[in-house]
Amino acid sequence: MDAAVAFITSFPLVLVVSLLFEGIDRKIHARMQKRIGPPIIQPFYDLIKLFNKERIIPVTASTRVFEIMPMIAAAASILGASILLSNTLSGLGMIGDLILVMYLLAMSSIALMVGGLASGNPYAAIGFSRKMSMMIAYEIPMFIAIISVAFGPPAVLTIDRVIKFQISTRLPLAVSSLSMASAAATLLLCIPAAASVVPFDIPEAKTEIIYGFLIEYGGPYLALAKIAKAVSNFTLTLLVSVVFLYIPSLLGEEALINLGISLSICLAVSLLIMFATITVPRTIFARLKIGQAFKFYWMLPLALSILSIILSVIGL
Amino acid sequence: MKFGKMLRDALRSLFRKPVTVEYLTKPGRMVPVSERFRGRLTYDRDACIGCLLCVRVCPSGVIASTEDMKVAFNISRCILCGQCAEICPKEAIKLSTQFEIITGNKNGLILK
Amino acid sequence: MTAERDVEREVEVEYTRLRIPFGPIHPALKEPVLLRVSVRGEEVVDVDMALGHVHRGIELLAEGRNLIQTLYLIERICGICSHSHTTCFIQALEEIGGITPSKRALYLRTLIFEMERIHSHLLLLGVIAYEIGFDTLFMFTWHVREKILDLFEKITGNRIHHAMNTIGGVRWDLTPRMVEEIDAYMREVEKSVKYIHNVFMDGTVEKRVCGLGVLSYDDAVKLCVVGPTARGSGVDIDVRRDHPYAAYDELKRDFSVVVERGCDVYARTEVRILEIFESINIIRAILDRLPDGPIRPKENVFRLMRGIPEGEAISLVEAPRGELLYFVKTDGSGGLKRLKVRTPTFSNLIGLKPMLIGCEIADVPVIVASIDPCLSCTNRLIVIDQERGESNVIDVDSLRHRVRRRWMRQ
Numbered sequence: 001m002d003a004a005v006a007f008i009t010s011f012p013l014v015l016v017v018s019l020l021f022e023g024i025d026r027k028i029h030a031r032m033q034k035r036i037g038p039p040i041i042q043p044f045y046d047l048i049k050l051f052n053k054e055r056i057i058p059v060t061a062s063t064r065v066f067e068i069m070p071m072i073a074a075a076a077s078i079l080g081a082s083i084l085l086s087n088t089l090s091g092l093g094m095i096g097d098l099i100l101v102m103y104l105l106a107m108s109s110i111a112l113m114v115g116g117l118a119s120g121n122p123y124a125a126i127g128f129s130r131k132m133s134m135m136i137a138y139e140i141p142m143f144i145a146i147i148s149v150a151f152g153p154p155a156v157l158t159i160d161r162v163i164k165f166q167i168s169t170r171l172p173l174a175v176s177s178l179s180m181a182s183a184a185a186t187l188l189l190c191i192p193a194a195a196s197v198v199p200f201d202i203p204e205a206k207t208e209i210i211y212g213f214l215i216e217y218g219g220p221y222l223a224l225a226k227i228a229k230a231v232s233n234f235t236l237t238l239l240v241s242v243v244f245l246y247i248p249s250l251l252g253e254e255a256l257i258n259l260g261i262s263l264s265i266c267l268a269v270s271l272l273i274m275f276a277t278i279t280v281p282r283t284i285f286a287r288l289k290i291g292q293a294f295k296f297y298w299m300l301p302l303a304l305s306i307l308s309i310i311l312s313v314i315g316l
Numbered sequence: 317m318k319f320g321k322m323l324r325d326a327l328r329s330l331f332r333k334p335v336t337v338e339y340l341t342k343p344g345r346m347v348p349v350s351e352r353f354r355g356r357l358t359y360d361r362d363a364c365i366g367c368l369l370c371v372r373v374c375p376s377g378v379i380a381s382t383e384d385m386k387v388a389f390n391i392s393r394c395i396l397c398g399q400c401a402e403i404c405p406k407e408a409i410k411l412s413t414q415f416e417i418i419t420g421n422k423n424g425l426i427l428k
Numbered sequence: 429m430t431a432e433r434d435v436e437r438e439v440e441v442e443y444t445r446l447r448i449p450f451g452p453i454h455p456a457l458k459e460p461v462l463l464r465v466s467v468r469g470e471e472v473v474d475v476d477m478a479l480g481h482v483h484r485g486i487e488l489l490a491e492g493r494n495l496i497q498t499l500y501l502i503e504r505i506c507g508i509c510s511h512s513h514t515t516c517f518i519q520a521l522e523e524i525g526g527i528t529p530s531k532r533a534l535y536l537r538t539l540i541f542e543m544e545r546i547h548s549h550l551l552l553l554g555v556i557a558y559e560i561g562f563d564t565l566f567m568f569t570w571h572v573r574e575k576i577l578d579l580f581e582k583i584t585g586n587r588i589h590h591a592m593n594t595i596g597g598v599r600w601d602l603t604p605r606m607v608e609e610i611d612a613y614m615r616e617v618e619k620s621v622k623y624i625h626n627v628f629m630d631g632t633v634e635k636r637v638c639g640l641g642v643l644s645y646d647d648a649v650k651l652c653v654v655g656p657t658a659r660g661s662g663v664d665i666d667v668r669r670d671h672p673y674a675a676y677d678e679l680k681r682d683f684s685v686v687v688e689r690g691c692d693v694y695a696r697t698e699v700r701i702l703e704i705f706e707s708i709n710i711i712r713a714i715l716d717r718l719p720d721g722p723i724r725p726k727e728n729v730f731r732l733m734r735g736i737p738e739g740e741a742i743s744l745v746e747a748p749r750g751e752l753l754y755f756v757k758t759d760g761s762g763g764l765k766r767l768k769v770r771t772p773t774f775s776n777l778i779g780l781k782p783m784l785i786g787c788e789i790a791d792v793p794v795i796v797a798s799i800d801p802c803l804s805c806t807n808r809l810i811v812i813d814q815e816r817g818e819s820n821v822i823d824v825d826s827l828r829h830r831v832r833r834r835w836m837r838q
Binding site (some may be wrong): 006169210285289292 | 557571635
């Protein structure tokens with residue numbers, strides 16, 4: 001498949017798949033709580049409803065920033081997801097590497113934060129400061145884990161090379177070496193915080209600060225914010241599944257020929273990752289406080305990520 | 317740590333039938349209500365002797381007397397306490413088990 | 429006018445302090461109360477309370493109605509402890525009228541009372557779980573509670589507003605089959621509550637509720653808090669034991685008063701969990717020793733109402749949230765001269781201030797929930813009509829006539 005075609009087709013694919021993922025997550029979450037739960041395509045219904053609603057901008061908001069930030073957030077996360085997905089889809093190298101994907105993900109959540117802060121709501125201000133501390137807590141281990149890929153056996157940062165490296169060794173990266181295993185573990189531990197689900201949904205805790213920086217958003221803006229969140233959650237899970245757990249690599253060269261099959265395997269793996277890192281934690285844990293969450297992230301994932309970078313430098 | 321236990325229970329309920337039920341509006345397929353359930357009022361106009369005891373005990377002003385010494389009910393105000401049915405000497409007022417009282421036609425809620 | 433100025437002040441940001449309005453509409457609060465919380469960073473430095481958002485003027489409405497109408501009106505003061513309110517009111521009436529209900533009626537009253545306590549406490553446990561972000565526990569807890577509501581529907585005909593009490597007795601009797609069902613359900617609830625108790629001792633839950641919202645013994649006594657809030661601070665009070673009413677005098681040996689000395693949210697939660705077990709004990713004792721006999725006087729309730737002379741009485745019950753007090757003054761012709769209700773939440777709300785100062789924002793909802801606030805009860809106490817900013821006396825008769833005329837025309 002042509003790289004440009006793959007890039008363009010991945011835009012709608014990203015939207016549909018990530019919203020489906022959200023629907024599946026909500027359904028499983030409900031069933032774990034003994035509820036029937038919403039239909040799997042409920043996120044689509046939500047979006048249709050939200051886009052048809054009127055735009056409300058609070059009087060205290062600085063209008064421009066408030067309006068434009070959800071768009072930036074949604075655009076950034078969709079772009080990040082598309083880069084990742086089109087690389088997997090085409091098997092060809094194209095613009096962007098892992099650092100760019102991480103950057104776009106961070107940018108999407110920062111854009112939402114800033115837009116929320118521009119609403120002038122005190123709850124949004126608290127949410128902003130909480131998200132700030134949380135980002136410091138989880139972004140650093142995440143970046144270190146990604147960088148350790150460059151120091152480790154693959155010694156590259158472009159996604160297609162990482163995939164090709166895994167195919168050439170016929171092993172997923174996470175099981176190929178100790179350093180990569182701990183990098184994968186770091187990323188997995190960081191997903192709940194990056195997706196801000198219980199126990200790490202502190203920045204938007206609904207019973208404490210009423211969704212924090214999302215509080216004043218409604219209608220189309222909220223729809224964009226929801227898209228940004230759903231897509232960046234999907235990107236995180238896909239990132240782990242493509243970069244660290246590329247199961248199709250077990251097939252060897254076949255994986256590059258039957259790209260459709262390898263993509264569906266990747267999506268299945270990322271669905272499993274989403275179940276383990278987003279659905280299950282938010283079902284079985286209670287929300288932590290900001291200090292406790294911070295302590296957790298600087299104790300375990302940071303230590304793991306530093307360990308992975310040390311190990312990869314040594315060459316394990 | 318009891319995370320494991322919570323996880324086990326959550327996974328177990330994942331594969332069981334959920335306890336919530338869909339709201340079905342077809343009669344006969346609704347969740348059954350108990351025998352004593354206090355639902356929409358029914359009124360037997362012929363049995364009524366016009367003692368107006370019900371008018372005096374009704375807490376929310378549902379019941380008013382009509383010119384021919386019978387009563388009329390404004391069900392939209394009814395709080396389903398069942399006091400009128402209890403005090404009626406001829407059992408002309410009864411509470412059915414019908415719990416869906418909402419209607420689009422306000423006049424439909426006047427019972428004579 | 430003052431209200432408008434307050435709203436403006438809340439969004440104003442000081443150099444180090446942020447003043448956030450907590451309520452009256454807030455997902456963590458089930459009922460409207462406005463807490464003006466001043467925070468520095470994440471720490472709460474001051475808190476101010478404003479009530480009156482659901483003021484319904486029930487006391488005034490009661491004065492224009494007869495006693496039977498009032499009985500159903502005051503049941504609507506609170507949806508959770510509706511039976512406590514009617515029992516308290518009926519007790520006062522029976523004292524004025526010199527009516528003694530039969531033994532069986534008293535036992536049945538107590539049975540519904542304890543079932544209500546179980547359902548109220550389960551509701552609160554669910555709410556606390558929800559406040560700390562533990563939705564699954566919330567769902568599990570309310571699933572248990574759902575069954576007791578079904579049981580209420582079977583016994584009394586309604587899930588929430590039981591309408592169980594009537595002058596001189598109760599309105600619905602137990603059938604042998606219901607006795608079996610209650611017994612079976614009690615076994616089930618015992619098992620489930622043991623499980624919930626276990627989960628509340630779980631790591632993440634414990635982190636969120638231990639050592640929080642401390643109300644010391646001295647403060648608890650000084651601020652006159654009641655019910656589980658007081659018992660969680662080591663104050664040993666319980667109306668059921670201290671001033672027995674209904675059948676509690678004969679059930680004295682079947683329950684003990686749960687007192688915890690932890691003074692924090694966890695202690696108050698645990699008091700409630702253990703009280704559920706005590707309630708189960710009481711219900712079992714009632715089912716064992718349920719006396720035979722009539723459940724209500726043969727006389728028509730209207731005639732009974734007419735027979736109540738002019739007089740006044742104070743009545744106390746231990747509602748799920750604490751001591752509930754009614755002052756009733758009748759006018760001798762089936763009406764009321766004055767009704768005064770002092771609900772437990774009114775006493776407990778004052779205790780919130782020492783609990784909240786010094787905690788984090790994240791803890792505010794949990795602490796507020798831990799006193800189990802029932803604000804609809806409390807707001808009934810304010811006698812000013814805040815809607816128009818003037819005290820406006822509603823002429824009930826004219827209002828009723830107007831309404832009646834309108835729909836009769838249709």
